[in-house]
Every structure is written in structure tokens, then in C-alpha cells.
Amino acid sequence: MNHRVLVTACILVLLLSGCARMLDGSPVSVFADPFRVGGLQAVDGPTGLRPDAPPPTREVEGTDGGRIDQLAAQSVSDLEAFWTTTYPNTFDGEFRPAKSLLSWDPGQLRGKFCDNRTFLLVNAAYCYLDNTIGWDRRLLLPALRSANGDMAVTMVLAHEYGHAIARTAGITKRRQTPTLVAEQQADCLAGVYLRWVAQGDSPRFTLSTGDGLNGVLAAMLALRDPLLGPDETIGGNEHGSAFERISAFQFGFTDGADSCAAIDAQEIEQRRGELPVQLQQNETGEVAVSEESVQLVIDAMNTAYAPTEPPQLTFDAATAATCPDARPSPPASYCPATNTIAVDLPALQTMGTPSKDQKLATLSGDNTAYSALVSRYLQRVQIEHGGLVLDNAAAALRTACLTGVATTRLSQGVTTSNGGRIALTAGDLDEAVAGLLTNGLAAGDVNGESVPAGFSRIDAYRTGVLGDLDRCLARFP
Incomplete structure (x- = not known):
């Protein structure tokens, strides 16, 4: 925010999920109903790995056997159970599972993922080169889990698997689709899967539509793009603001995979409109509340x-x-x-x-x-x-x-x-x-x-x- 005395506001977003008590009210439609979330009843409740979850069907290369890798293996196993059934009912062709999964510690010198060294690589990613998924088990995923719970890990893996689905379905074309579009398509596809979990259909995870889903959205806030300065270029490796990425997630959660296929550069541009995405000259920081x-x-x-x-x-x-x-x-x-x-x-x-x-x-x-x-x-x-x-x-x-x-x-x-x-x-x-x-x-x-x-x-x-x-x-x- 800026004006003649005050300077611009930059983004730092508080990620503590919360909720208020439910009020009386009369719904007007299933999607505008204050007591429903995309058509599901809005409730708090169990969220995370089920105590009776079946063992994972996927192995993780380089694992230390810790909680993060266990959650990641269960997440990918659950994602594949979902997409094995959902993919042929949604897209042409056959579902193709990820070739392999890799976990690394960015503090260790040895290790490679997608032809890159994993030393100091704090990230989770899908590799287009060989259809693999990898993650940093020491810094990124533990921080997200600490802040927002176990399902933050599942959300990240759902996003990365979304890249694999989008590529197989031909929604994302590696050399033609802008990064901004590919990232929000993956956000959308993550929402499609997590809707399945929230409905109670996952054999491994539960997700409440109240505080549980709040935590997932809070984790998405953390993955937004940093603000672009006046001398930086819009585009390139852009992923989208928190507002844009959560919007894409909500499209998938509410409207299904067809809405993900509809995300392209034109749709994002229309959704962005004239909203500011880059700091201008002399916009340097927060406005003090006075x-x-x-x-x-x-x-x-x-x-x-x-x-x-x-x-x-x-x-x-x-x-x-x-x-x-x-x-x-x-x-x-x-x-x-x-x-x-x-x-x-x-x-x-x-x-x-x-x-x-x-x-x-x-x-x-x-x-x-x-x-x-x-x-x-x-x-x-x-x-x-x-x-x-x-x-x-x-x-x-x-x-x-x-x-x-x-x-x-x-x-x-x-x-x-x-x-x-x-x-x-x-x-x-x-x-x-x-x-x-x-x-x-x-x-x-x-x-x-x-x-x-x-x-x-x-x-x-x-x-x-x-x-x-x-x-x-x-x-x-």
C-alpha cells in the first residue's frame, strides 16, 4: 500500500491456521453455503495419516527412514492409488506412475537429482527428464510440517505429482508451457486429489474441511513467489502469488480436473487483471500502521x-x-x-x-x-x-x-x-x-x-x- 507519505507494503504472510465458531445462517447454493466447503460439510476433525493406513507401495531411494520420508512414501502411494482410478476417467491415454522417488539431505555433499547436485538444494520437485520426484527431507518439508501439520507434506507431493499428471495428459508441454501456467496447473491437480481425501475416500489419509484444510492452505502461502523488485522481469521462473496459487488449488478442489486443463496463460492473465504483481520504484517496504x-x-x-x-x-x-x-x-x-x-x-x-x-x-x-x-x-x-x-x-x-x-x-x-x-x-x-x-x-x-x-x-x-x-x-x- 502506498500514498504520498507512506511507502509500499511488501508481502510477509502469517501462516498460523485458525478458525472461529460457526454461526447460524441460511445457505443460498451448495457453493455459497457458509457451512460447506466446495459442497462438503465444513467440519473440524482428524487430519493426517490414518492409524490403520496400509503400508506404502513405493520405496524411497536415499531415505534415512525418518518420519518425513515415511509420510512422503505414503503420500505418493496414495496419490497413485487415486490417479490410477481417476486418470482414465478424466484424460486420454493411460496413467504412468513416477519412475522413482528420491530423498536427500541438502547438507550432504554427495547426491544428484535431475542432473543437479542435491548439496544445498532445499526444494521438492518433479523431474521432467526422467519422470522422477524428489525432496529435501531435512529443511523444507520439516519446516512445512512443523508449521502446518503432516498434510503439508502430502500437499507438496500432490503438487509435484500434479506436474507428472499434467505432462502425461499433455496439459503441460515441457518446452511450450510457461512455468507460471505449469505451476498453477499442478496446484489445481493437487486440489483434485485432496478433495478425494477430504471426502473420506483415501485409505491412508484424512483431511478435515475446517482446520485441516486451513493448514494445507497456509502451507501453500509459504510456497508463493517472493515479490518482484522494480528491476526484475515478470515471467521466467514465476510460480504465482499466494492468492493465485490458492485460487488454482480451489479450482481443482471444487470443480475437478477439467478446471485444471482450462488453466493457461490467457486464463491467468484474465484472473490477474490489473492487480499489481511487481513493486515499482520507491516502493520499498511496509507501511507503518498509524x-x-x-x-x-x-x-x-x-x-x-x-x-x-x-x-x-x-x-x-x-x-x-x-x-x-x-x-x-x-x-x-x-x-x-x-x-x-x-x-x-x-x-x-x-x-x-x-x-x-x-x-x-x-x-x-x-x-x-x-x-x-x-x-x-x-x-x-x-x-x-x-x-x-x-x-x-x-x-x-x-x-x-x-x-x-x-x-x-x-x-x-x-x-x-x-x-x-x-x-x-x-x-x-x-x-x-x-x-x-x-x-x-x-x-x-x-x-x-x-x-x-x-x-x-x-x-x-x-x-x-x-x-x-x-x-x-x-x-x-
């Missing part, structure tokens, strides 16, 4: 939406407790009776301050805070459309959708009546997505309550980013 920046965000929303009665802003957070028709939702609360947004500035600053710890599990950014603030403003926008219930689960997802609409609007730049200017920058969408997974306030109703499934929050937000106000009101009436 009274000035909070006021500027509110002024920009007044300019963008021009409500008949703009909400008033107060930094006296205690007033939220006296609101007669809404409960506090710190660090930003909206009271319909007084048409006031009460901000707990220290708490909002904490939400929007990047962590000094750069590990996968502790990433955050300023738009995590600003998207929560914007969502409170949008309670007033909903009131002015009349007849909308503000305190149920549908309202929570409507708010997420409208926050997405506001994100796109602010990314285009808004100049306020007093000459201030605000514009979201590369990375801000991912910071909002991080908040949707962690605190959920940007997908909260007037009381700050949301639905338990981060998948549903992000799906509603994406609907708004790619749509408009009318689309949000139609989907979440």
Missing part, C-alpha cells in the same frame, strides 16, 4: 464508496463495548447504532507489523490489518443497501466478498478529497489472504464472527476481487 494511515484508508473508502452517511472514526477502543447493537470485534469494530468505527490502534499495529522471524510459520504484513479495517467500513456500505442481515454466516462471507471488491478498487489507486492518495501494491492481496486464514476478521460479520473454513473465506474474497459489489450481493444475499 492514526494517519488509518484515517487515510477511511478517507479513501469514503471517496470510493461515497455513502450517504460515512462512518465516523474513533481511536477510543473502549467505545466498542458500549455499542447497543453489535459486539466488539477488535482491533477494529463497527457500531451500526452510532455509525462509528472504533480502532484499537496498538492491536491493529500488532496485526499489521511484519514479524522479524522470517520462518515459514511467522509471516505477516500491513494489509492484514488494513483489510480488517476496510471490512468494518463495509458494514456501513451493506446497511445502505437495505434489508441485509449483518449478523449471520452469510453476512460474514458477504463481507469477505466486498473486501475483495474494495481490494481491487484500492489497487487501482484512490485520491481523497484532501489530496491524499492510496494504492495497494504487489503483495497486499497475499497479506489479506493471510488474515483470512488467521484472524478471519476481514471475513467477519458485524460482530466479527466468521465461518470456520478458511477455504470458504478465501473463496468469497476471491469472488469479490474478480467481481463487483452486485456479484457479492447476489451470491450472499
Whole structure:
């Protein structure tokens, strides 16, 4: 985010999965139902390797016999059980399993994978040269598992196996398909498989659609591209932002493998639209959350939406407790009776301050805070459309959708009546997505309550980013 005084926000996304309690509500369709995830019931529950899982059918070369390699072997075995059945019902030709699996320790000097030395190779990958899959068992996968659970390992292997499926099916053509397209096709195919797990059909793994799927999405946040600087080239080895990669995963999870075949350069370009993907000159870091920046965000929303009665802003957070028709939702609360947004500035600053710890599990950014603030403003926008219930689960997802609409609007730049200017920058969408997974306030109703499934929050937000106000009101009436 930038304006004349503040500089740009860069992306550091908090990866602690979380959920709020479920609210009452009336579903409008199977995919807009606040209590379902892509048509499945949204529930918390067991997630990970089943205690009665059959032994793996695949062996791992170079293994140390540890937990990571055990999970990886079971993951690939499960993936092959799924694709053996699903592939011929989806694509032409026959399923071709990976030739071999390789595990390595990047601290050891010896070892090769895909004609490259594995020394200092912190990665998991599919090798197009010989149809093999390999992974670093010491750093990457343990870090993801520590932050997000066992299914983070399975998600990574599902992505790598997605490359193998896409190549065999002819979706990915090695020398013709851009990396950005191939990566999101693989994300999508990972979603197809994990839908099968979430349905309870896997003999080896379980995945709850609440906290379990939240953890998988949080792991995907960690695998996003770093921000491109002003002198770097868009394209090349680009994989996509967290927003883009999670979107591709959700396509596969919700719509199946046909949606993965539909991902190409044109589709990604259309989905990306004019959203910023690269930092510009003089956009160098985070915007400090302050009274000035909070006021500027509110002024920009007044300019963008021009409500008949703009909400008033107060930094006296205690007033939220006296609101007669809404409960506090710190660090930003909206009271319909007084048409006031009460901000707990220290708490909002904490939400929007990047962590000094750069590990996968502790990433955050300023738009995590600003998207929560914007969502409170949008309670007033909903009131002015009349007849909308503000305190149920549908309202929570409507708010997420409208926050997405506001994100796109602010990314285009808004100049306020007093000459201030605000514009979201590369990375801000991912910071909002991080908040949707962690605190959920940007997908909260007037009381700050949301639905338990981060998948549903992000799906509603994406609907708004790619749509408009009318689309949000139609989907979440």
C-alpha cells in the first residue's frame, strides 16, 4: 500500500491456521453455503495419516527412514492409488506412475537429482527428464510440517505429482508451457486429489474441511513467489502469488480436473487483471500502521464508496463495548447504532507489523490489518443497501466478498478529497489472504464472527476481487 507519505507494503504472510465458531445462517447454493466447503460439510476433525493406513507401495531411494520420508512414501502411494482410478476417467491415454522417488539431505555433499547436485538444494520437485520426484527431507518439508501439520507434506507431493499428471495428459508441454501456467496447473491437480481425501475416500489419509484444510492452505502461502523488485522481469521462473496459487488449488478442489486443463496463460492473465504483481520504484517496504494511515484508508473508502452517511472514526477502543447493537470485534469494530468505527490502534499495529522471524510459520504484513479495517467500513456500505442481515454466516462471507471488491478498487489507486492518495501494491492481496486464514476478521460479520473454513473465506474474497459489489450481493444475499 502506498500514498504520498507512506511507502509500499511488501508481502510477509502469517501462516498460523485458525478458525472461529460457526454461526447460524441460511445457505443460498451448495457453493455459497457458509457451512460447506466446495459442497462438503465444513467440519473440524482428524487430519493426517490414518492409524490403520496400509503400508506404502513405493520405496524411497536415499531415505534415512525418518518420519518425513515415511509420510512422503505414503503420500505418493496414495496419490497413485487415486490417479490410477481417476486418470482414465478424466484424460486420454493411460496413467504412468513416477519412475522413482528420491530423498536427500541438502547438507550432504554427495547426491544428484535431475542432473543437479542435491548439496544445498532445499526444494521438492518433479523431474521432467526422467519422470522422477524428489525432496529435501531435512529443511523444507520439516519446516512445512512443523508449521502446518503432516498434510503439508502430502500437499507438496500432490503438487509435484500434479506436474507428472499434467505432462502425461499433455496439459503441460515441457518446452511450450510457461512455468507460471505449469505451476498453477499442478496446484489445481493437487486440489483434485485432496478433495478425494477430504471426502473420506483415501485409505491412508484424512483431511478435515475446517482446520485441516486451513493448514494445507497456509502451507501453500509459504510456497508463493517472493515479490518482484522494480528491476526484475515478470515471467521466467514465476510460480504465482499466494492468492493465485490458492485460487488454482480451489479450482481443482471444487470443480475437478477439467478446471485444471482450462488453466493457461490467457486464463491467468484474465484472473490477474490489473492487480499489481511487481513493486515499482520507491516502493520499498511496509507501511507503518498509524492514526494517519488509518484515517487515510477511511478517507479513501469514503471517496470510493461515497455513502450517504460515512462512518465516523474513533481511536477510543473502549467505545466498542458500549455499542447497543453489535459486539466488539477488535482491533477494529463497527457500531451500526452510532455509525462509528472504533480502532484499537496498538492491536491493529500488532496485526499489521511484519514479524522479524522470517520462518515459514511467522509471516505477516500491513494489509492484514488494513483489510480488517476496510471490512468494518463495509458494514456501513451493506446497511445502505437495505434489508441485509449483518449478523449471520452469510453476512460474514458477504463481507469477505466486498473486501475483495474494495481490494481491487484500492489497487487501482484512490485520491481523497484532501489530496491524499492510496494504492495497494504487489503483495497486499497475499497479506489479506493471510488474515483470512488467521484472524478471519476481514471475513467477519458485524460482530466479527466468521465461518470456520478458511477455504470458504478465501473463496468469497476471491469472488469479490474478480467481481463487483452486485456479484457479492447476489451470491450472499
